[in-house]
Amino acid sequence: MTRKQRQVLLRIIVSAVFLIAAVLIDKSGKLEILSSVFYLTAYFIIGYDIIMKAASSLRHRRFIDENFLMSIASVGAVVLGEFFEGVAVMLFYQVGELFQSCAVAKSRKSIAALMNIRPDKARVIINGEEQTVSPEKVAVDDVILVGPGEKIPLDGVVLSGEACIDASPLTGESVPVSVKEGSEVAAGCICTDSLIKIRVTKSFAQSSVSKILELVENSMASKSKSERFITKFARYYTPIVVIAAILLAAVPQLFISAGRMEWVRRALIFLVISCPCALVISVPLSFFGGIGSASRRGILVKGSNYLEALAKCDTVVFDKTGTLTKGSFTVTGVYPEKMDERILVAVCAAAEQHSNHPIAKTVVAASGDDYKRFRVSNLREVSGKGSIAVVEKWEVAVGNAALMEEVGVSCTVSNGADTVVHIAVNGEYEGYITVADTIKENAEKAVLSLKEAEIENIVMLTGDKQEVAERVASALHIEKAYHELLPADKVEILEGIISSSEGKVIFAGDGINDAPVLTRADVGIAMGALGSDAAIEAADVVIADDDINKIPLAIKIARKTCDIATQNIVFALGIKALFLLLGAFGATGMAGAVFADVGVAIIAILNSMRTLKYKN
């Protein structure tokens, strides 16, 4: 509890003691003046600040203010001779506010704990000496030290040392990653076991951790429909109830003469119930909890409107390369004519060792160190076709069918979806190697969990050729796949999907070349895109690592958050309506109404907190 909260608690206790004393004296039937004095003392102890705030809002002509409403209601009760009711209204109101303030403080704290990824110090080496400074002060190319258990303060490259780092604060992924010289590391990760030296590559403002914090902190600026509904509702709700209260007090006076004061009392109950805070607090808090909970798992949502759209989606469109597949090639098969498999790969790698083509690099990587045994001369690349070289004393040609034709060797193999690398030695065909982009290990599981979550429509877009598209789609149980698309085609197809689907449409891509599609989708999800400013700019949701299973997880968190927000709206409105009815028929006292009012707020806050605790 803060000092302010303790003070309020003390006032509540003292005021309650005076109230009880007043009631006891009242019951005894004597000393009426003394009991009135006790009532008034209790009233001023608990209510003086509210009356002062009410007076201030009156000066600034803000009549519809909860302090003002509470003051009118309680003063009204006292004027009617209902001393107990008058004090009880203030007392219960303060108890409720205190509870509410504690609950808000608690939820602020748990959300802050989720966001506790900001590094606060960096050990930087200046002129050979170690100094501890704040991360903002470290420049690019400075060298920093990170010891076991410490948070990496800035993005950089490991200069020396080996360590296991825990990236879970950024990505939610708890398996530690091992890094060594040359590895890139991101700020916010925790070095778990040993000391590493890091060369800083980005200033703190540009680092991944700053971007995450900025995204989450700004996320509340774009509001969801339910938030807008509730703020708008509150704006009309309070004046309408206040007018209803005036009517309730005035209209019956025209028709009945008996029990006039009773109608005024009922009107005062209306004023108590007209406070809008329970409504206003519960919905944004749910969304903030949901966004916090998602970011804890490495899913950064740019606004509660996108969380709402995620919950309402029925179509997910995937980009293939880099999203469903790794975007890097591996050797899938070696088919020699008569050579040993390993030698064929080594010869091939030797001829391609200086090429920058991704396929050539894959073959070189697959060969390990084998190819280095060969002496290679007269190496030349044939653009778009392959490489020709003299390996030891053999004339080697490595490349596609067009190259084979060029060197006058016949080859007939065409291996469907995979890319084929042919090898000819001394003008004779020696076999081929197939390479392909590999599907991510967890892609199938992600597609299945999307289907489990009743996402009916799953679509794949790719610039790749038909065979590849079909192979990937069928392996992943995706029914619809569009192939050989240019970036502009992707936008066009996505627009078609958006106009034909009932729910919202998600597009998930790796953020490279697909910014227009990301922007066009109802929800654009960029995978593993922390490094790319353009992708962060274009996307609505950024997934810190490239784990595709975060997409179904994001949808589930979004749905749970929206459910809780809806529950809060229905619950708060329902209870308010119920008490308005009870109040109009004289079935509830003023104190009961206050308790219902703040009680609703507290229950709604506690319910909102459930968004923080999403479990798989």
Add this chain to the structure above:
Amino acid sequence: MKKTFTLEELDCAHCAAKMEDAISKIDGVISANVNFIAQKLTIEADDNRFDEILKEAQKICKEIEPDCVIVKA
């Protein structure tokens, strides 16, 4: 210019919405956002009048919630 401030002692969610409303209406303010949960106020406004606008925003916050103070984040 866009700047973010911390709102200390911001206790009432409804007041936060009122502050946002009133600050947005100050002359020269392009956009204003009050985040009740994070206790943050973001003002985007005219560079030349920023200090004046900030003073006025502080006045509004005090009117709506007497204990509330704008602090540079």
